[in-house]
């Protein structure tokens with residue numbers, strides 16, 4: 001039961017993380033600022049080290065090393081993320097997701113993005 005509990009928690013964290021990443025990507029701007037591009041790369045990079053499942057983190061690190069994040073635009077980032085998720089799906093024996101449908105599966109929340117960092121224009125609601 002403890003083992004099943006651990007497996008369930010691992011799946012739950014996986015779903016939660018994919019939800020965060022795909023939702024964030026759904027809202028990633030068509031023309032991201034340099035800071036936003038850096039932030040997306042950094043987020044992915046951090047997951048390759050501190051994702052709370054060591055094996056997952058190691059495999060993901062290898063995947064990202066061979067396929068560095070593409071953060072030049074929202075559509076490009078969404079496609080890259082969908083492809084990485086599919087690599088993980090394949091490894092786990094799960095069905096592959098049709099990446100043409102990613103924008104209908106994962107919608108933006110409709111909240112505006114915070115404008116990060118000094119020196120970048122702050123846009124009101």
Ligand code: FAD
Nearest residue numbers: 011014015017018055056059060082083085086088097102
């Ligand atoms: P998830 O894979 O969690 O997907 C959630 C939902 O996303 C799906 O229901 C579907 O609607 C949608 N979806 C599926 N594929 C895509 C796609 N390609 N693009 C967009 N949307 C999609 N688990 C392990 O056991 N071993 C690992 O090595 C491992 N590595 C992981 C690495 C990372 C970076 C992450 C975030 C998770 C990892 N996981 C790993 C967890 C695993 O990927 C799943 O999250 C978990 O098994 C639960 O799967 P699920 O079937 O509920 O759907």
